[in-house]
């Protein structure tokens with residue numbers, strides 16, 4: 286379900302332009318407001334919907350999911366570290382979904398790539414991706430198990 | 445210098461006080477007509493009231509007139525007077541400079557032209573006129589060269605002008621030529637000042653000048669819709685600790701309540717260009 290902008294709510298801050306991985310959120314030539322210039326190319330990642338501080342971006346629901354009178358709205362609260370969605374169905378039924386933001390700082394859990402040694406020639410030619418998690422690698426022995434890696438199955442996490 | 449009334453010397457160019465006053469009245473009319481045409485063309489009022497009606501159906505409670513008055517006052521003291529809608533503090537500061545500078549500039553121009561048309565010695569109002577112009581110039585050039593979304597996020601060069609730049613360019617031209625004319629006093633600079641002023645106030649229909657009338661109305665409407673329960677369909681604003689406590693997922697419940705995660709985009713600005 287691609288996104289669209291309520292131009293009257295947008296204040297042209299550019300957060301959606303910065304964040305869109307598909308580079309399709311752009312600034313209109315006449316009003317300096319954002320718009321999704323190629324909804325067909327939208328990854329539907331909703332980064333822009335969550336990033337917009339003015340709640341100006343919405344999701345265009347597919348007809349089978351929520352035809353007419355639907356709403357898919359999100360509030361992303363950086364101070365509280367919360368992302369909350371409200372899905373309103375055509376019948377008026379409402380579903381609220383809430384999740385904590387768990388963005389990690391660069392360099393702590395996410396490698397700070399500037400400080401990582403560049404790959405060797407051998408690594409470049411390898412079939413393996415950079416930093417491929419070792420428990421999905423089959424090249425040095427058998428399949429890894431949760432136990433052998435000291436991991437535990439927990440509700441809400443699916444390895 | 446900045447306490448001298450720049451309009452006092454206009455007789456030199458054969459411009460009478462009456463002509464200046466007529467020009468000011470013409471500009472006021474241009475703004476009124478331009479805004480009215482803008483509303484008719486974009487049908488902003490239609491959208492505005494339709495949205496309110498649609499949201500009214502979702503309201504869970506009726507707002508009392510005392511609440512509405514208090515919201516109106518909050519809108520004026522917060523969104524209007526302190527530009528609180530901007531999340532980016534730099535844009536907010538630049539906007540405040542431009543807004544207060546513009547108010548000072550317009551107000552003092554009117555007072556100087558109507559009350560002191562031939563008196564060079566009007567230090568208070570002349571000072572406000574220069575101060576207003578300088579404030580607009582600081583906020584405006586800051587916005588124009590670095591804060592404009594087309595420059596900051598789109599990576600366009602500042603000289604790549606589009607229709608959307610009509611307002612800021614004519615505003616900057618007005619205060620810049622006004623200040624230069626006050627400093628050097630040549631007829632060419634005066635002519636450029638008058639032309640840019642005419643473009644600024646005469647282009648309301650095509651530019652975003654009229655935002656100063658629409659934005660407060662939209663901010664007031666937003667406050668009302670958040671308070672009457674319709675919330676423009678937005679979810680409630682949760683507290684992190686409550687969410688972590690009430691979650692049914694171990695993964696979420698295990699997150700320490702005071703754990704701060706990484707910076708998000710509002711604090712950690714992207715820099716691609």
Ligand code: SF4
Nearest residue numbers: 305327328330331333
């Ligand atoms: S949903 Fe993702 S891909 Fe689509 S416009 Fe928004 S940021 Fe871009």
Ligand code: SF4
Nearest residue numbers: 295296298299301337
């Ligand atoms: S993030 Fe929202 S307010 Fe900012 S430019 Fe995009 S749509 Fe407009």
